[in-house]
Amino acid sequence: MTTWPTRVRGLAWGADYNPEQWPEDVWSEDVELMRRAGVNLVSVAIFSWALLEVEEGRYEFGWLDRVLDRLHEGGIWVDLATATAAPPPWLTTAYPEVLPETADGVRLSHGSRQSYCPSSPVYRAKAVALARALAERYREHPALAAWHVNNEYGCHVSRCYCDRCAVAFRAWLRARHGTLDALNDAWGTAFWSQHYTSWEQILPPRATPTSHNPGQLLDFDRFSSDALLELFKAERDVLRELTPDVPVTTNFMAAGFSGLDYWKWAAEVDFVSNDHYTRGEDDERHIDLAYSADLVRGLAGGRPWLLMEHSTSAVNWQPRNIAKLPGELRRNSYAHLARGADGTLFFQWRQSRAGSERYHSAMVPHAGPDTKVYREVEQVGAEYGRLAELVGSTVAAEVAVVFDWESWWALSQPNHPTGDFAYPAHVFAHYRALWRAGVTVDFVPPGADLSRYRLVVVPALYAVDDATPYEEYVAGGGHLLVTYLSGVTDTRGHVHLGGYPGAFRELLGVRTEEFHPLRADQVVALDDGSTAAVWTEHLHADGAKVLASYTDGPLPGVPAVTRNERGDGVAWYVACGLVGDGLARLLRTAVEQAGVPLGPGGDVEVVRRRGEVAGSAVSWLVAVNHGSRDAKLPVTGVELLSGARVPGGVVVPAGGVVVIREEEV
Numbered sequence: 001m002t003t004w005p006t007r008v009r010g011l012a013w014g015a016d017y018n019p020e021q022w023p024e025d026v027w028s029e030d031v032e033l034m035r036r037a038g039v040n041l042v043s044v045a046i047f048s049w050a051l052l053e054v055e056e057g058r059y060e061f062g063w064l065d066r067v068l069d070r071l072h073e074g075g076i077w078v079d080l081a082t083a084t085a086a087p088p089p090w091l092t093t094a095y096p097e098v099l100p101e102t103a104d105g106v107r108l109s110h111g112s113r114q115s116y117c118p119s120s121p122v123y124r125a126k127a128v129a130l131a132r133a134l135a136e137r138y139r140e141h142p143a144l145a146a147w148h149v150n151n152e153y154g155c156h157v158s159r160c161y162c163d164r165c166a167v168a169f170r171a172w173l174r175a176r177h178g179t180l181d182a183l184n185d186a187w188g189t190a191f192w193s194q195h196y197t198s199w200e201q202i203l204p205p206r207a208t209p210t211s212h213n214p215g216q217l218l219d220f221d222r223f224s225s226d227a228l229l230e231l232f233k234a235e236r237d238v239l240r241e242l243t244p245d246v247p248v249t250t251n252f253m254a255a256g257f258s259g260l261d262y263w264k265w266a267a268e269v270d271f272v273s274n275d276h277y278t279r280g281e282d283d284e285r286h287i288d289l290a291y292s293a294d295l296v297r298g299l300a301g302g303r304p305w306l307l308m309e310h311s312t313s314a315v316n317w318q319p320r321n322i323a324k325l326p327g328e329l330r331r332n333s334y335a336h337l338a339r340g341a342d343g344t345l346f347f348q349w350r351q352s353r354a355g356s357e358r359y360h361s362a363m364v365p366h367a368g369p370d371t372k373v374y375r376e377v378e379q380v381g382a383e384y385g386r387l388a389e390l391v392g393s394t395v396a397a398e399v400a401v402v403f404d405w406e407s408w409w410a411l412s413q414p415n416h417p418t419g420d421f422a423y424p425a426h427v428f429a430h431y432r433a434l435w436r437a438g439v440t441v442d443f444v445p446p447g448a449d450l451s452r453y454r455l456v457v458v459p460a461l462y463a464v465d466d467a468t469p470y471e472e473y474v475a476g477g478g479h480l481l482v483t484y485l486s487g488v489t490d491t492r493g494h495v496h497l498g499g500y501p502g503a504f505r506e507l508l509g510v511r512t513e514e515f516h517p518l519r520a521d522q523v524v525a526l527d528d529g530s531t532a533a534v535w536t537e538h539l540h541a542d543g544a545k546v547l548a549s550y551t552d553g554p555l556p557g558v559p560a561v562t563r564n565e566r567g568d569g570v571a572w573y574v575a576c577g578l579v580g581d582g583l584a585r586l587l588r589t590a591v592e593q594a595g596v597p598l599g600p601g602g603d604v605e606v607v608r609r610r611g612e613v614a615g616s617a618v619s620w621l622v623a624v625n626h627g628s629r630d631a632k633l634p635v636t637g638v639e640l641l642s643g644a645r646v647p648g649g650v651v652v653p654a655g656g657v658v659v660i661r662e663e664e665v
């Protein structure tokens, strides 16, 4: 099995390419402009189903043959889509049961994209048939470098509540729970007279008078992620059968998307690819980008990954679609590269003239190549050509953050102690503090082997059956920092009794008797000068040392932050929603005590990649300056973009980028 599109030489650079939106004479100019811009990989045919299978079973591949041939003549590799992300109108008209249904029973229509139900046997059969037809047609095509199955599974429809999904959900539940008794127990159906006496009574969580059963919601989230994963696997298996040497991927939306448990998905792709879009109005969008990139590297198990989509400038789906500043496209590309991407592609190659994405930026804008965007595209394309030696190198971090889609799902349910808590924002707040301290982090799944990390941050790991991996990590000398809303329930959603934070209570040496969430906008003070919002709890130290207590709010004098020494290790507990400087200070202290060096921090992002050149170990520093002042980096080596040797340090220009092959001094 191949785990990377190795046919592509060097770093991958390119875009989604949608030639079907253009007359053929534009295609020649496309290839010419791609060559000028150093493009070497494009994703083709993602939304082409209606033009490839023009009526049921009648395929028309002629136009795609010509596209692939031209790209090959131009030396450009193809990440060929299976084209199954947007079923054509003929299909949903002939088989309306393919269409998905909302929790309110509304059947969604065709006329946009992704109008299919994950459990529809018709959709699955037609999608797999199209994937097979494409693989049979193009298996020997010399441009084929990778397969791109579907597109952003679940992006618009990650949950379907139709009758077919009800049947599939029951089958999934039988496989998970075995018996109805076990299901009744797991869901706690003694509550509100929900006891089931036959499988047929069980429904997806459709519109109900008031709140659903939490176990039902959590299992439906798991089921829905698995149902889409089964669809992916059905297409992937056909591709693997026909083209075993061509790696298969599907593009994730890791950082902001709760619909799929990407830890499970990542195990099924040959290589991980991801889409990330910054929010133009977010002043910290470069930190959000870094967060996404580190999470994706975690999904890739530390191996190189591909940024399948980002934007050259504005998108078209935010409230205000802000154009990128000069140099921002370049900084964004390098920031992904720094964090382990071996290629950065865009949505899309040529800006559409028609359709709902016509105001979304592209590598070739409406105004043509004589533009800031295309010039920057050409610049980075040329630079990437000088960076081929980085391919295959990896990023090593000494700090890990545990990320859990199941806790995200569980904490997104209604009827929790506060509606002001949001799992991704909570994880991001901790990530941001580490980023600002210049610390590179890995993201790991719950239960991962933590032994190679000096510090592990566990933000709101809510649904935990048992804390053994974390106990072993601390016993072995690890430093663990756990935040509130961790360990509260098991993975069925049942609360661990005896005091919070349940599964972590003993390890942390604390016991909470009651949660005290704060009022909207309430801020409480701690005696170490920190402040907290959103959350406090009535905590007792039970062996742990108290580092800070509240001086006001509902719990004056009660511990808020504790530290427990166990074996050779340390376990911190943060029982409140620390904000701003307080959170930054705490994380810096934890990092320092764990013996991890702080980076330059501030606006300059510096990440080290390690690999080999001609059999010798080599390291590179990729530095991106997001600020408005030049910065000096103390490093010796060769700056690869200019080719200059930098014996006594290098200047990272304001808004600029450097890549240095380091030399030992």
Ligand code: GAL
Binding pocket: 151, 152, 155, 275, 277, 309, 315, 316, 347, 357, 360
């Ligand atoms: C992605 C999608 C692309 C395009 C892009 C626009 O979510 O995969 O097809 O729609 O967004 O930003």
